Amino acid sequence: MNYGDFYRSFDPVPFYEERGWLIGDGRIGGKSKGLSFAHHILEKNGLLEDVHLPKYSFVITTSVFDEFMEYNNLWERLMNLRAHSDAPELYKICAAAHLPPSLDEPLEKILDLIEDPISVRSSSTLEDDVNLSFAGKYATRFSSNAGTRGERRAELESAIKTVYASTYNPAAREYKRKHGIQWGGERMAVLIQPIEGRRYGNMFYPELAGAAFSKVFRRPSPRIRKEDGVVRICFGLGTRTVDRAYARTFYLTNPNLRPEGTKPHEIVTHSQEHYDYVDTEHRKFTSQHIAVTIKDILKKHKMAPTYLQWFDDNAFHWIHTDPSNMNVPRPVFTFSELPGRCPKLFTRLKKLLSLFEKELQLPVDMEFAYEVSDDRFTLVQLRPLSVYDDKGRVEIPDTPREKTILRGDRMVANGRLEGVRHIVFVDPEIYGKQADFADVARAVGEINDRLDGERYILVGPGRWGSSNPLLGVPVRYNELSNSGCLVELGIPQKGMAPELSYGTHFFLDLDGDNILYLPVFDGEKNNIYNREWFESHPWQTISHPAVRHYEGCFDVLLDGDSETGIVIDKTPEGK
Structure with a gap:
């Protein structure tokens, strides 16, 4: 068969x-x-x-x-x-x-x-x-x-x-x-x-929801086994696990590993603070910031310390700590205690992913709801997982700084894209100065349409396709569909960071379309965002000043074994 x-x-x-x-x-x-x-x-x-x-x-x-x-x-x-x-x-x-x-x-x-x-x-x-x-x-x-x-x-x-x-x-x-x-x-x-969840006054939602995958095709570390799977979990309705919003990613090889880093400021930058629910009084799907309802959450969810903590003065505190003694207390969903206090959840996930993959004869992804208080696990969706085509080891050459346009060292999967003629770039210094996020996205879409048949490099701040434009350019699939490589720039001073987790619909599209992905963190060791290159080379603008179109000859080389990805300017001198 x-x-x-x-x-x-x-x-x-x-x-x-x-x-x-x-x-x-x-x-x-x-x-x-x-x-x-x-x-x-x-x-x-x-x-x-x-x-x-x-x-x-x-x-x-x-x-x-x-x-x-x-x-x-x-x-x-x-x-x-x-x-x-x-x-x-x-x-x-x-x-x-x-x-x-x-x-x-x-x-x-x-x-x-x-x-x-x-x-x-x-x-x-x-x-x-x-x-x-x-x-x-x-x-x-x-x-x-x-x-x-x-x-x-x-x-x-x-x-x-x-x-x-x-x-x-x-x-x-x-x-x-x-x-x-x-x-x-x-x-x-x-x-x-029926939506899986429970009523809390006029709010209806599951305590936790998640999306799990039996294979990890894009790993933040070679210590992660591709065969062990990965899960994204959020508080409330599961929309945040599949959209480019904040949710906690657990690699089942080691659920305590954090791809974003272990320092408090790194964790809080990538932690969920809003959650989704159905408002039965006003009859609509809506979202809320945890700070607004923190007292109710603590009353209604006895297992809240499993996934909630206070963040203050660059440190985390137990959620039942009196916040009046803190400077600027901030409740966040860190899910720090979930692996230790709910081991049955992770054991069940590994068992189900392995079983479904064996029976379906394909990698799988599934969506679920989970009530922590009584260990109630409800499967709401199962489907085949599109398979990523790993191209094998890629050698990264020594490249002069002036020819290195971009370089990153996380979430790198093997791949190469050579002889690319176009780079489309959204300038982080202009994006977000005005609330014209949709105009920027449409301008990217214009160039995407113009480059039909080309495999271009798309570079921009934060998360491409984010549902929250403050986190990244809210492009739709049809506005980046012709790209061959997406680069996400982490710009700390703007609070914009790439999504370092496999499992959203966005990443499934990249896998299915064989689009390369490279996150780059400005200012971090082994990362290069060559701002001088973008300022010194000629570009064209279309319908928004934040969107630039460069022409030349460029290579993208990604080596998953060394966790190194690089975009190189190969344009001959004088052109």
């Missing part, structure tokens, strides 16, 4: 049919298949008491998507949008459309059975494929499931239509174009589940 054939041949439909969760007679899509497969493996291995699954998982199959498109005469309208990345118009069209009458009774049944807030997830026929994951390309929406029956129904319908609209959003369309997938051939199924 070939690589991944068992998963391809697995029939996921009976799991949903037997429980009355199947809506329509079409296909169920990738996320739905992964959950069905997970149940099959857990049941076969007697693990359903130790690992929970969502109480309900309704699947609206692709036949209903076809009904929706035909019922509202949307096929032709979408074809007219095909040449444009007009996402607002796309979502506006779908929001004004009506769901087909065949959904009336099933949606009422869902509202009868599910009392908690609801997650409405994409489950397209292309999503979570063995070779292409489409991770993060389609929508997931949270419904508060609060208010009157009519309000609950309207909110659920709106979430479904948003997922339908995301089938053709710009990021998904560009991903399909880049990978040679024909326009219009996709169908969308929808997975509807």
Whole structure:
């Protein structure tokens, strides 16, 4: 049997049919298949008491998507949008459309059975494929499931239509174009589940949530075993584990290892301080800073010292310490005690990752929720993990300082990109001076479109694709899709740092598209950000002064064994 054939041949439909969760007679899509497969493996291995699954998982199959498109005469309208990345118009069209009458009774049944807030997830026929994951390309929406029956129904319908609209959003369309997938051939199924978590007044969230991966393709240290896996964990809803936001990364070879460093100021720079939840009073998904609700958190979560600490005067303190004696106390999610106080969580993760990879015959990633107080582990998603192609050892040559544009020494995976003709650079000195973050991202996208067919080097401060523009340029996938190497500059004085952890949707895209990645920390030993080079060489600007376009001849060489990555100017003198 070939690589991944068992998963391809697995029939996921009976799991949903037997429980009355199947809506329509079409296909169920990738996320739905992964959950069905997970149940099959857990049941076969007697693990359903130790690992929970969502109480309900309704699947609206692709036949209903076809009904929706035909019922509202949307096929032709979408074809007219095909040449444009007009996402607002796309979502506006779908929001004004009506769901087909065949959904009336099933949606009422869902509202009868599910009392908690609801997650409405994409489950397209292309999503979570063995070779292409489409991770993060389609929508997931949270419904508060609060208010009157009519309000609950309207909110659920709106979430479904948003997922339908995301089938053709710009990021998904560009991903399909880049990978040679024909326009219009996709169908969308929808997975509807209660959100895993508990109510705390008008707030609903799981205590912890995470995303785990059975392979580590980008390691911060050779001490980390690729086969041991990695997990990202956050407090609250799991959105922060897959987005480019702050979450704690645990490498299962050694969960106490911190890729960001062990000094208090290094830890706090990369620690979660905001968390996400569903506000059932105002009926919306929202975020909060831990400092605002710290007293409630300590009252409601007896295991809070496992993951919370005070930071003050460049030192950490026990979270139940009286902060009145501190200078500027700052509560942060460090998760320092989690490995020691919750060893069963990490043992379970290693066991499940190994088991699922063995049974699926592919590396896997999974998402879960975890209640620390009673060790309740709920698996909410399982899918194949796109495999990174390691190119083997790369020799780093001795290079004069004036020819070394960039150099880094962390999160380096083997790879090379030679003879590159373009560097696109976002100037850290200009970015963030005004609140025009989206304009910077769109300007990068303009150059990305212009360089279609080229593999260019993209350099900028902080985290590319961050959901928080203060952490990095908020580009979308379709605005950097043609790049061949992403460089993230750590600029300490601006509070901007690269993401030194594998596991976000962003890194899955890099792996699937074979895009190299290099973090560079300005001012740190063995790192070079050659500001003089960027100032002394000619550049072009497009539509924003922060975005520069350089032309020449450049090499990117990354050696994972020595943890060294370098960008070299190979342009002949006089050109």
